[in-house]
Amino acid sequence: MKDKVINFIREHHMIKNGDKVLVALSGGPDSVCLLHVLYMIRQELGISLGAAHINHLLRGDDSFEDESYVEKMCASLGIPCFTKRVDIESMAKEKSISSEMAGREARYGFFNEIIKEEGFNKVAIAHNANDQAETILMRVMRGTGIDGLVGIKPVRDDIYIRPILCIAREEIEDYCVSNNLNPRIDRTNLESIYSRNKVRLEMIPFIKNNFNKDIVESLNRLASLANIDSEYIDKSSEDMYFKFCKEKVGTVIINKEAFNIHEALLTRLVRKSIFYVSGATYNFEMKHIYDIILLQKGKTGKNINLPNKIVAENSYGDIIISIRKFDKCKSIEFIISKKELDEKKIENLRLDGLMYDTVLQVKQNNNKIDLNSSDLIKYFDYDKIKQNIIIRNRKNGDKIKPLGMTGTKKIKDIFIDNKVPNNLRDEIPLVCFDSNISWIVGLKISDLFKVNKNTKKILQISFIERE
Template sequence: MNDKVINFIREHHMIKNGDKVLVALSGGPDSVCLLHVLYMMRHELGITLGAAHINHLLRGDDSFEDESYVEKMCSSLGIPCFIKRINIESMAKEKSISSEMAGREARYEFFSQVIKEEGFDKVAIAHNANDQAETILMRVMRGTGIDGLVGIKPIRDEIYIRPILCITREEIEDYCVSNNLNPRIDRTNLESIYSRNKVRLEMIPFIKNNFNKDIVESLNRLALLANIDSEYIDKSSEDMYFKFCKEKAGTIIINKDAFHIHEALLTRLIRKSIFYVSGATYNFEMKHIYDIILLQEGKTGKNINLPNNIVAENSYGDIIISIRKFEECKSIEFIISKQDLDEKIVENLRLNGLMYDVVLQVRQNDTKIDLNSSDLIKYFDYDKIKQKIIIRNRKNGDKIKPLGMTGTKKIKDIFIDNKVPNSLRDEIPLVCFDNHISWVVGLKISDLFKVNKNTKNILQIRFIERE
């Protein structure tokens, strides 16, 4: 069995020489077997070990006996043991979640804490081949796709590892007996009161007896094959993501051309976009992915609300995914007096609430200046400004006299002509000199303050796009 585990560890590059590995130790057969196997191979793997145990306070005296067993086992092996007690029922009630979900949250928070405080590199979790088979069957019954068939992955986030995922529960039990480990037994695992227990205690034995005695191995092989295909599709979708998606300050813009790629790639691209904005894909289902696809086929300006305070908007065929704003846009205004700018020559401003920051600099006219070097750098006749420079967001009725035109044009029409998404229009700065709009940043400048051969002093304004 040691050979089987060490080969599995090396095949998946789970551990490197010198790693500190924290074992999630409940005291049950799986985690006890995992700790003992790693302990026996610690010199060969070049690792040091520790154990972490959470007392969920769910099973009365049994919970404290589990805790005592864990302490004694770690003491006998000479490894550090980190224990925490949490009232999971109270936590579940407080957060309005199931006890199972609360227990999972508590465990992973504790693991993170121990990693940070004690310098561990990996956390070893005792999922086994039977757990994998049960997970796949449960997902099949819920109508999973290829990603669901991958089941439990050997490594997650390059921290959480599952070294005995290749070992069946029968092998684990035999190992515990032959090594006199006497693990603790959670009696609730023997009762058909939870869905997973029914799969474990009823469904898998039924399939073994009537259809396939090697069903656990067959389902693990299915997971391995699904993982190979899934990794290939994921890599291809990632290439499409970088081709068609633009990340911008917590917002994703998916180019309309992305919606012509294969559905298998598109759905993953959208899921990755959601993850960038939300930081998680929890609460998102495939129907939300297809809602976004249908949104793209509709009219510009339409939007849909998604879980986790996410909103998706159709902007001329592009899809913008961002955090939903619950408040109406507030008026934003930054004022720089001409007198202050005369004294400083250069002014740097942090424009909170707008898409950019800005640098203003006064300089003498230089014929070498390239007036069209960048959409975010523009030059104006400084002497035509009387009192102040104002940088603000749009207001109803705003107009500008565009360069080269005799009349004025509404700012709203400029946004429409340039297909600026509704969600971004309030964040685009307008530069005003006294009472006149001189620049719709990135789009149009005014004819009123243009630089010509008679200009003596120039105001250079450079906007810096915020990451």
Template sequence: MYRKVLSYIKDNNLIKPNDKILIALSGGPDSICLLNVLFELREELNISIAAAHLNHLLRGEDAFEDERYVINTCNDMGIKCFVKRVDINAYSKESKLSSEMAGRNARYDFFDEILEKEGFNKIATAHNANDQAETVLFRLMRGTGLEGLGGIRASRDDKIIRPILCLSREEVENYVKLKNLNPRIDKTNFEKIYNRNKIRLDILPYMKENFNEDIVQTLNRMSTLLQKDNEFLEKLSAGLYNKYCMECNDYFIIKKEIFKEEESLVNRVLRHALTRYSKSNYDFEVKHIYEISCLAQKYSGKLVHLPNGVCAENVYGDIYIKTKTKKSDINSKKEEIILGKDNIYINTVEFHKYVIQFSIINGYNENSINLKQGDFVKYFDFDKINNNISIRNRKNGDKIIPLGMSGSKKLKDIFIDMKIPKNERECIPILCFDERIAWVIGIRISEEYKLTSKSTNILKVVVQRKEY
């Protein structure tokens, strides 16, 4: 069996020499098997291991017995063990999550905390081949796509690994029995009030007896094949994501042109945008993807509410993925930075998510100054400025004399003409000279401060987005 696990680890590139692996140790047969297998293989793999146990405080004295068993087992093996207690019922109510999801979040928060503090680089969990088969059937009955039918992956994010996913539950139980490990048994695993337990205790045995004696391995082979197909489609959709999606700090934009592509790929892009924005892989279902697709066919300003505090809005055909904000949140961001003209030489300031750099160039030379460097590099006649230079948010009634025009125009009308979303308008910096608008950054510059052949001192302004 060690050879089987070792081969699986190498085939899936799960472990590298010098890895520091934290084993998620519940005390049950699967995790005890995983602990002992990696302990036996640690020298051959050239790794170091430790264990982490989260007491969910859900099963009374049994939970504390599990905790003591884990600690004693690790002490006997000379392995460091990290233990934490979390009241999952209280955490579930506070976070408004199911007990299962709350438990999962608490566990991985605990594991990540240990990784960061103790220098481990991987988390090993004890999923086995039967878990894979149960997961595939569970997702099939709930309704899922190709990715869902792929089941549990051997690794995720090069951090979470499942080294014994190749072993059946029967192999695991035979191993712990042979090694006389006496693992803890969670009695709730035999209660048929849970759907997953019904699959484990009723459906899979029925399928094995009446249809396919090798059903667990058959479902595992299917999931492996579907994972490969899914990887191919993921590569295709990644190309579309890079082409049509733009990630901003506060929101994501999905360009309307994407909806001309193949629906199966578009759906993947939408799901990826949602999970990437919300940093959650578990909140969004097929119906939410469908809602966004329908939203793209509706009028601008239409909005749908999604799980995890996320919403999607149609903005002139583009889809904006964002967190719904209150007006009070927007108003709280309003501020103004005022700089004296005499102090502007080689000066850099930060305004919200932008870095704005000022510099002075002596003498206007068409050969040395490129006026077409882009929307975020502009030049102005410095001598036309009397006193102050300021950067601020827009105000009601703001006007500018756009370059090439003689009359002023309201910023509101410019934004509407350019189809700039309302939520973006509040975040666009306004550069003013003596309280007159010189540049709506990235949008329009003013006729009043343009360079001429008579300009002698030039103010160069370069704007960059801050890196996060």
């Protein structure tokens, strides 16, 4: 087994010399085998080991006996052991999630704590070849695509590794017996009360006996082949993502041209956009991906609500994916008095609630300023300002007298003409001098405060877009 695990680790570039590997150790056969094998090959790999155990407090005295077993095993091997007790049932109720999901959150949260505090850079998890086969069968029955057929990945995020994913459960059990490890047994794994247990205890044995005795190996081979194709398509879709998608804080804008690329790339591009906004794709199904694609074919202004508080909106053919806002945008207003600016000559403002920060600076007109150097830097006749400089978001009925025009135009119409997405309109700053709008940042300036040859003092206003 040791050679098989070493080859699998090297094939998937799981570990390099000098790594500190934290083993997720439940006390069951899989994790006990994993820790013992890694311990036996630690010198050949050039790694150091530790173990992490969470007592879920779900199995009465058995939970505490599992914890004790883990501590004794680590002590016998001379490796550090980190344990924590978490009331998973209470956590699940408090967060309104399943016990399984609560347990997962607790475990990965604990792993991250140890990584930060103790300097581990890899976490080894004891999924085996049978787990892989069960996962793929369950996904096929639910309905899945090529990504689902990949199953459990040997390496995730370059941190989480699964060194015994190539080892069958029977081999693991034999290894534990041969090495007198006497692992703990969770009796609930032997009962056909959960879907996965039914697949493990009933379906796979039935397929082995009646159709294919090597079904576990066949499904693992399928996962490996699917992974090769999936990685290639993922890389291609990532290239398309950077070509067609623009990221802002909490938002991704997918250019309408993206919807002409191959469907295999487009679905992944949309999924990546969702992940950027929400940090996860949990609760998202292919149906939701296709709902977004269908939305793009519809009218501008239409939107759909999606899981995880995500909203997708059609904005003139582009698709904007963002976090749903439940409250109507609050009125935002920053006021700087001209008297105050006269004294300081320069003012820096953090514009919370808007898309930008800003710098205001009073200068003498030397007739050498490029008035059109940037959409986010504009110049105004400072002497035409009476009392206050106001930076705010839009209000109903707002109008501006655009540069070069004799009449006024509604701000709303300017947003429509420039195809500004609905969800961004409340975040675009308006610069006002007293009661007059002088600048819709990034779009239009007013004719009322333009710089001319008679201007003596200039107010330079610079906006800095936050990443």
